[in-house]
Amino acid sequence: MAREIALLTNPSAGKGKGSRSAAIALPRLREAGFRVRQLAGRDGDEALDLAKSAVTDGVESLVVCGGDGMVHLAAQVLAGTETSLGIIPAGTGNDVARYLGIPRNDPQAAADVVVGSHVRTIDLARAGASYFVTVLAAGFDSKVNERANAMVWPRGQMRYTLATLAELRVFEPLPYTLELDGEVHRLDAMLVAVGNGPSFGGGLKITHGAEIDDGLLDVVVIKPMSRLDLVKTYPRLYTGGITKHPQYEHHRVRQVTVAAPGVVAYADGERLGSLPMTVDVAPNALRVLAPR
Known part of the structure; x- marks a missing residue:
């Protein structure tokens, strides 16, 4: 049975870079044998709801295509769970990708990191109800x-x-x-x-x-x-x-x-x-x- 992941894209990230990067990463993920659930929220609230539903349904990983704002959104859903976060950097800053050594200007190479499935565990900071x-x-x-x-x-x-x-x-x-x-x-x-x-x-x-x-x-x-x-x-x-x-x-x-x-x-x-x-x-x- 194919492993299922969710690919959540911010279409407006990096002046449209989000959509372009997702289009490059998606074939690589499918070639590797993943069943990919494609998600794109019209705004932050819808993107958050889509992420929650995917995690509730048991996807192996939530892969975000965007910048640090998308990573922030994913952290609210994934904190304390067994679902891993994948990142296809497509924002302006991409600091989290920089921390982790994920290629920031090569969506296919970033997709290869997802395919590699190597999990690292990191801390989150918690401010009130937000991470x-x-x-x-x-x-x-x-x-x-x-x-x-x-x-x-x-x-x-x-x-x-x-x-x-x-x-x-x-x-x-x-x-x-x-x-x-x-x-x-x-x-x-x-x-x-x-x-x-x-x-x-x-x-x-x-x-x-x-x-x-x-x-x-x-x-x-x-x-x-x-x-x-x-x-x-x-x-x-x-x-x-x-x-x-x-x-x-x-x-x-x-x-x-x-x-x-x-x-x-x-x-x-x-x-x-x-x-x-x-x-x-x-x-x-x-x-x-x-x-x-």
């Missing part, structure tokens, strides 16, 4: 997201560039209260990031050094700096050099509560809700298909 895989952003970066999401023009990456420039003009350090494994800290900061993994936003290594299977969260605080210094520091996020900045502070904990006025938290690029928010670790909560 996330990458990084929770709460500060300057999340305010940029809020501003960009409220804009109707332009589309794509330019929207975030303009939102960043606009937020830079008005942003001031925020008063935070952090509870790190029960120890309370009160401080002003530009942002606080809680990482299950080391990067977000397409390789921005804000929580550089975080590991997805160590049972810990990496909490990073960027203390107050000038707007000019913030702009100059930004490129160092791509190299991990941010860790050497004197305003960078790093903690490893099992649980953190983050509170600050007027801040909405984002994780895996998805809007989670307003602070305060408590985040803890769900160790070994997700089974993923990864290269050997």
Whole structure:
């Protein structure tokens, strides 16, 4: 009897790259002998319902074709189950694929990882009723997201560039209260990031050094700096050099509560809700298909 998997596609991911990548991956999966249930939601709610139904029906793996937002959606369904997650990267950032070593620009090679069926178990971070895989952003970066999401023009990456420039003009350090494994800290900061993994936003290594299977969260605080210094520091996020900045502070904990006025938290690029928010670790909560 053929092994059944579900292929859930975000058609709009990467400006249509989701559909194109799925069309390349699908024949490879079928050639390998899988019975493939093709799914494509018109929106996030429908995609979530389709994923839940497939897992309830007992598919061996839920394979998502899209970006970190699709991985985030799948994590809500798969956390704590025996169903594995496969990834055909087709988004803008693809940080989870980067963590796992899944080819990010070759859908057929990514499909080969699914065919290989090698399972790796990783942690998830849990914020209220939601799970996330990458990084929770709460500060300057999340305010940029809020501003960009409220804009109707332009589309794509330019929207975030303009939102960043606009937020830079008005942003001031925020008063935070952090509870790190029960120890309370009160401080002003530009942002606080809680990482299950080391990067977000397409390789921005804000929580550089975080590991997805160590049972810990990496909490990073960027203390107050000038707007000019913030702009100059930004490129160092791509190299991990941010860790050497004197305003960078790093903690490893099992649980953190983050509170600050007027801040909405984002994780895996998805809007989670307003602070305060408590985040803890769900160790070994997700089974993923990864290269050997």
